[in-house]
Amino acid sequence: MTAPILSAKDVHKSYGRGPNRFDALKGVSLDIHEGESVAIIGKSGSGKSTLMHVLALLDQPTEGSIELEGADTRGLRGAKLNRTRNKTFGFVFQQFFLTPNASVIENVVLPLKIAGVGRGERKRRGLAALEQLELDDKARNKAVNLSGGQKQRSVIARALVNNPRVIFADEPTGNLDTATGAVVEDILFDLNREQGITLIVVTHDEELAARCDRRIYIRDGVIVDEEVAA
Amino acid sequence: MKTLDLIGSAIGNTFRSKTRTILTILAIFVGAFTLTITNGLGTGINRYIDDTVAAIGADDVMTVTKVADNASDDADGPREYDPDAISGGPVAGPPGSTAVVAPIGTTQLDELAAIEGVERVQPTKTIDADYITSDDGMKYEIGVGGFVNGMQLQLAAGEQPDAAASESQVVIPDSYVDALGFDDADAAIGETVTLAVTDSEGVQHELEATVVGVAEASLGTTSSAVPNDAFGDALFDAQSTGLDASERDAFSEATVWFDADSTEEEITALQDRLADAGYDSTTVTEQLGTFKAVIDGIVLVLNAFAIIALLAASFGIVNTLLMSVQERTREIGLMKAMGMGSGKVFGLFSLEAVFIGFLGSAIGAGLGMLVGTAVSSALGGALLADLPGLTLIAFDPVSIAVIILVVMGVAFLAGTLPAARAARQDPVESLRYE
Numbered sequence: 001m002t003a004p005i006l007s008a009k010d011v012h013k014s015y016g017r018g019p020n021r022f023d024a025l026k027g028v029s030l031d032i033h034e035g036e037s038v039a040i041i042g043k044s045g046s047g048k049s050t051l052m053h054v055l056a057l058l059d060q061p062t063e064g065s066i067e068l069e070g071a072d073t074r075g076l077r078g079a080k081l082n083r084t085r086n087k088t089f090g091f092v093f094q095q096f097f098l099t100p101n102a103s104v105i106e107n108v109v110l111p112l113k114i115a116g117v118g119r120g121e122r123k124r125r126g127l128a129a130l131e132q133l134e135l136d137d138k139a140r141n142k143a144v145n146l147s148g149g150q151k152q153r154s155v156i157a158r159a160l161v162n163n164p165r166v167i168f169a170d171e172p173t174g175n176l177d178t179a180t181g182a183v184v185e186d187i188l189f190d191l192n193r194e195q196g197i198t199l200i201v202v203t204h205d206e207e208l209a210a211r212c213d214r215r216i217y218i219r220d221g222v223i224v225d226e227e228v229a230a
Numbered sequence: 231m232k233t234l235d236l237i238g239s240a241i242g243n244t245f246r247s248k249t250r251t252i253l254t255i256l257a258i259f260v261g262a263f264t265l266t267i268t269n270g271l272g273t274g275i276n277r278y279i280d281d282t283v284a285a286i287g288a289d290d291v292m293t294v295t296k297v298a299d300n301a302s303d304d305a306d307g308p309r310e311y312d313p314d315a316i317s318g319g320p321v322a323g324p325p326g327s328t329a330v331v332a333p334i335g336t337t338q339l340d341e342l343a344a345i346e347g348v349e350r351v352q353p354t355k356t357i358d359a360d361y362i363t364s365d366d367g368m369k370y371e372i373g374v375g376g377f378v379n380g381m382q383l384q385l386a387a388g389e390q391p392d393a394a395a396s397e398s399q400v401v402i403p404d405s406y407v408d409a410l411g412f413d414d415a416d417a418a419i420g421e422t423v424t425l426a427v428t429d430s431e432g433v434q435h436e437l438e439a440t441v442v443g444v445a446e447a448s449l450g451t452t453s454s455a456v457p458n459d460a461f462g463d464a465l466f467d468a469q470s471t472g473l474d475a476s477e478r479d480a481f482s483e484a485t486v487w488f489d490a491d492s493t494e495e496e497i498t499a500l501q502d503r504l505a506d507a508g509y510d511s512t513t514v515t516e517q518l519g520t521f522k523a524v525i526d527g528i529v530l531v532l533n534a535f536a537i538i539a540l541l542a543a544s545f546g547i548v549n550t551l552l553m554s555v556q557e558r559t560r561e562i563g564l565m566k567a568m569g570m571g572s573g574k575v576f577g578l579f580s581l582e583a584v585f586i587g588f589l590g591s592a593i594g595a596g597l598g599m600l601v602g603t604a605v606s607s608a609l610g611g612a613l614l615a616d617l618p619g620l621t622l623i624a625f626d627p628v629s630i631a632v633i634i635l636v637v638m639g640v641a642f643l644a645g646t647l648p649a650a651r652a653a654r655q656d657p658v659e660s661l662r663y664e
């Protein structure tokens with residue numbers, strides 16, 4: 001069996017020092033294989049987002065390590081770390097994080113711009129991603145004028161425009177009504193199934209979690225349960 | 231991120247909050263506008279002085295006077311009377327001060343010629359003309375200026391007096407053309423005018439000369455007739471009729487020529503040697519130097535005000551960008567999460583500052599040049615009509631470019647604080663920010 005794409009080894013994460021010290025993660029170990037869809041479930045404040053940030057190499061664990069395809073990531077720094085994140089991960093956040101007054105296409109191609117991809121190539125790939133999400137007719141619209149569902153679809157287009165291997169979705173349907181949320185979920189699971197993109201969903205929504213291959217329950221910074229889909 | 235994309239993004243971001251950006255640009259505009267006008271003033275006036283240098287005198291000559299034995303006594307107490315001393319022109323000091331100089335005679339001229347570095351020496355013959363007249367008979371008072379070989383009068387018509395010519399030539403000021411009954415400056419060329427001098431015995435002598443040129447009024451030569459050497463000598467001889475040789479050859483000053491290629495040190499050394507021999511000397515540069523120093527001083531003070539305006543504006547940039555960084559916290563966090571390096575984030579915000587600086591200064595300099603040129607030509611036609619050739623506010627491309635670059639530099643410095651704050655931002659913190 002190949003090495004897992006992401007692997008957490010006894011990860012601890014604490015905030016603050018001394019009497020104010022707060023342990024958000026208290027020894028989390030888990031393996032995520034390429035092509036899997038994994039849900040990280042827990043109540044608010046249980047440490048889900050913290051775990052996601054550590055897995056996405058946005059934050060360093062206080063103790064323990066994260067391995068990317070079997071390689072320790074503690075040595076990754078600066079430009080190399082930035083390039084790894086840019087190429088490997090796509091992000092979908094509950095609050096969208098779109099630049100409101102920029103056009104949809106400009107928002108979508110941001111990861112490509114950061115990667116240094118040329119203008120023409122950016123436009124082509126940006127439009128292709130939007131087409132995939134049936135938003136190509138909104139490419140020139142300002143992001144601020146989109147509906148919630150359209151915004152989240154733009155965010156997904158942005159997440160996959162650079163052909164990432166892993167998409168992290170932090171409460172992707174948290175700001176959407178049930179119907180729109182369901183559409184967005186379908187899109188994410190289609191990407192996982194059809195393009196083999198590893199999907200890591202952070203949520204407190206049991207229904208969303210139920211659609212994942214694997215569910216990891218977290219409470220007070222420790223994994224309390226793990227379920228594999230039947 | 232490619233540099234070109236970085237610049238493009240920075241420019242795009244500048245216009246995101248239009249009102250705020252425009253107000254900041256306006257503040258910089260005021261500073262840049264003022265700097266452009268004050269610098270233009272300095273450039274215009276100094277350029278005029280430079281153009282006039284040639285008219286005032288050649289730059290390889292200096293004026294030399296002999297220091298009177300009693301001239302340098304301690305200022306307390308009355309000065310002892312010296313029957314040989316000549317009361318020269320006004321000197322620096324309270325109004326009415328005159329320099330008391332010893333006469334320069336043949337001996338002194340020989341002594342000067344022997345000093346190392348002196349190529350030629352010529353006494354300055356002061357001519358005191360009574361009047362000038364032409365065929366139509368009206369007589370007008372006029373001064374007589376000295377013509378030094380190499381000097382360039384600013385001419386409205388005709389040519390420079392010929393130092394080598396044996397016939398009498400004169401250049402008359404533009405303002406006398408009408409009075410002397412000539413149709414215009416060109417019509418005066420080749421006509422004959424008469425100048426009169428009175429000798430020590432009260433006898434008036436009239437001498438004729440051909441008009442070879444008409445001089446425009448300028449700093450150097452306002453309302454003086456300039457004779458060539460032959461005519462100057464003739465006037466001086468007529469004026470000196472009846473004086474014996476020793477009385478005649480007592481000049482208050484002399485002109486000394488030196489090597490035109492001399493460096494400043496060599497000129498200073500020559501002036502030191504002249505001082506050792508008991509002579510005071512003034513170069514043309516020194517004469518103009520004080521004038522230029524005053525202009526430069528005034529421009530410097532005005533520039534200081536403009537710089538203060540710019541400093542105030544730079545705080546505007548700091549403020550604008552800090553607000554922008556604050557507003558875009560999540561966007562910055564997202565870009566960093568997507569792999570944008572801190573250096574690029576810093577670059578993005580400081581480029582934005584530089585662009586704001588560029589806009590403010592380019593608009594300021596552009597409008598400053600327009601307004602300056604308009605004011606200058608309006609004044610040139612009215613208030614300053616007596617100083618032809620003076621463009622009060624002039625611009626040279628180098629100093630305009632320097633102004634724009636300096637403002638952009640100031641803007642960059644102002645932008646470093648907000649840009650560094652953006653660059654330091656922790657993406658995780660920014661993404662949690664609600």
Ligand SMILES: Nc1ncnc2c1ncn2[C@@H]1O[C@H](COP(=O)(O)OP(=O)(O)O)[C@@H](O)[C@H]1O
Binds near residue numbers: 044
């Ligand atoms: N920068 C921080 N400083 C102190 N405590 C923090 C910080 N970030 C998160 N926490 C705490 O860590 C815990 C886990 O947070 P988080 O991972 O965001 O929870 P979840 O995403 O499960 O709601 C929370 O109790 C939160 O208050």
Ligand SMILES: [Mg+2]
Binds near residue numbers: 048049050
């Ligand atoms: Mg969370």
